[in-house]
Amino acid sequence: EAGVAQSPRYKIIEKRQSVAFWCNPISGHATLYWYQQILGQGPKLLIQFQNNGVVDDSQLPKDRFSAERLKGVDSTLKIQPAKLEDSAVYLCASSLITGTMNEQFFGPGTRLTVL
Amino acid sequence: ILNVEQSPQSLHVQEGDSTNFTCSFPSSNFYALHWYRWETAKSPEALFVMTLNGDEKKKGRISATLNTKEGYSYLYIKGSQPEDSATYLCAFSSGGSNYKLTFGKGTLLTVNP
Numbered sequence: 121e122a123g124v125a126q127s128p129r130y131k132i133i134e135k136r137q138s139v140a141f142w143c144n145p146i147s148g149h150a151t152l153y154w155y156q157q158i159l160g161q162g163p164k165l166l167i168q169f170q171n172n173g174v175v176d177d178s179q180l181p182k183d184r185f186s187a188e189r190l191k192g193v194d195s196t197l198k199i200q201p202a203k204l205e206d207s208a209v210y211l212c213a214s215s216l217i218t219g220t221m222n223e224q225f226f227g228p229g230t231r232l233t234v235l
Numbered sequence: 236i237l238n239v240e241q242s243p244q245s246l247h248v249q250e251g252d253s254t255n256f257t258c259s260f261p262s263s264n265f266y267a268l269h270w271y272r273w274e275t276a277k278s279p280e281a282l283f284v285m286t287l288n289g290d291e292k293k294k295g296r297i298s299a300t301l302n303t304k305e306g307y308s309y310l311y312i313k314g315s316q317p318e319d320s321a322t323y324l325c326a327f328s329s330g331g332s333n334y335k336l337t338f339g340k341g342t343l344l345t346v347n348p
Contacts, residue, residue: 123278162239162324162338163279176333211279222334226271226279 122146124227126212132233138200141230145193145214151175152189153224154197155211163211169195202234237261239327241339248315249347255311256342258325262306266330270299270310273341274321282310282323315346 125144133139145152150171155163166185168176171192180187184203189195199206209229215222240259248254260268267286273279283292288303296313312319322343326336 160340162326162340164338165335168333168335176335223281223284224336225281228276228278 126227136201143212149214153213239339245343260327264329269326
């Protein structure tokens, strides 16, 4: 079974530039998550989708971050414009369904460096 | 704001040593506790999910225990090997319709050959 795919794996940009990350979840997984992991901290949930609808985006900085999951499969996370404090690993995860004790399967992450 | 604490922050051991780390979480509104292992440049991998007070889980040389009344879980590695080097993350869930995970900062384990 193919795992969660993410691209790019690494990205370096300057502050005020825009950047987008892509995630392809495991086939058939209805729930998709984006996490931000800043160095020295644990992963923090940014947004959770159930199919193509948003379930939780309470910790997404909506003035600069946006995410979409068209057709309930792939997802993109965008930052526009980036700030220095956005330097982090962005992890995508998927699970079969939400609302139960479902294992979340993670991708390898995108490491973003903002200069 | 839920507080999930892990200790120590980092740990260096010699090959063959046994080691353990701690995850502390809120004892109220507990639903489940997850352990993940995250090797550098790889995907975080699920180790255990634990729900019942007194639960013990084992996978090879790695085992975990759970105390929901006092709000802690221990992860044990017996006879550490260099390939055990990774960050070990715990995540707390209080259940609910969204089943949200709150992660600790992790324990970085380095096993020296």
